[in-house]
Amino acid sequence: MELLAQVVGIFAVLLFLLSYQQKKRRNIIALNALSRVLYIIQYIMLGAFSGAVLDVLGTVSSVAAQKKNSAFIKRHLKLTIIIINVLIVIIGFSLYENIFSILPILGVLFHTGAFWLEEERAVRCMSLIGSPFWLIYNFVTHAYGSVIGDILSIISIIVAILRYDVVKKKSNKGEENDKIKLLFRRR
Numbered sequence: 001m002e003l004l005a006q007v008v009g010i011f012a013v014l015l016f017l018l019s020y021q022q023k024k025r026r027n028i029i030a031l032n033a034l035s036r037v038l039y040i041i042q043y044i045m046l047g048a049f050s051g052a053v054l055d056v057l058g059t060v061s062s063v064a065a066q067k068k069n070s071a072f073i074k075r076h077l078k079l080t081i082i083i084i085n086v087l088i089v090i091i092g093f094s095l096y097e098n099i100f101s102i103l104p105i106l107g108v109l110f111h112t113g114a115f116w117l118e119e120e121r122a123v124r125c126m127s128l129i130g131s132p133f134w135l136i137y138n139f140v141t142h143a144y145g146s147v148i149g150d151i152l153s154i155i156s157i158i159v160a161i162l163r164y165d166v167v168k169k170k171s172n173k174g175e176e177n178d179k180i181k182l183l184f185r186r187r
Contacts, residue, residue: 009145
């Protein structure tokens with residue numbers, strides 16, 4: 001059963017990575033959703049029920065965050081965020097098995113909390129903070145497919161931070177300095 005769970009986890013990772021390579025939004029969402037279902041199945045097969053339930057709650061929170069500009073959520077934004085986070089904490093602690101079962105609670109809170117933010121840099125940084133909690137939990141529960149996914153996710157986030165927040169920021173400063181130099185040359 002454990003070997004089958006690892007295979008399911010690896011397929012979940014592959015579908016997750018493949019989902020972002022799709023051209024149409026519909027296909028991205030479909031493959032991403034199928035990937036989440038496989039992650040949940042993997043957790044159930046490994047007896048990691050905290051991970052399975054919290055992944056379901058994380059999916060619900062992510063969908064709500066994606067729809068934060070809808071009329072209802074926009075009107076009740078703070079209440080929606082509070083209710084979702086309280087549910088994650090209460091349900092997460094109700095599934096308490098050991099100290100490691102707290103890790104996915106923190107991982108979900110950081111990952112899904114990031115999706116409520118507006119600034120991309122903040123989303124990336126907060127997601128990066130949440131990733132090690134899932135990585136450790138997945139390692140401890142022997143969800144090795146998910147461990148691979150976490151490692152790839154952490155690498156991807158770090159690359160994005162370097163690419164968009166560090167290098168681009170430096171190049172923007174360079175462009176600003178060039179503009180200032182041009183202004184002084186014209187005088």
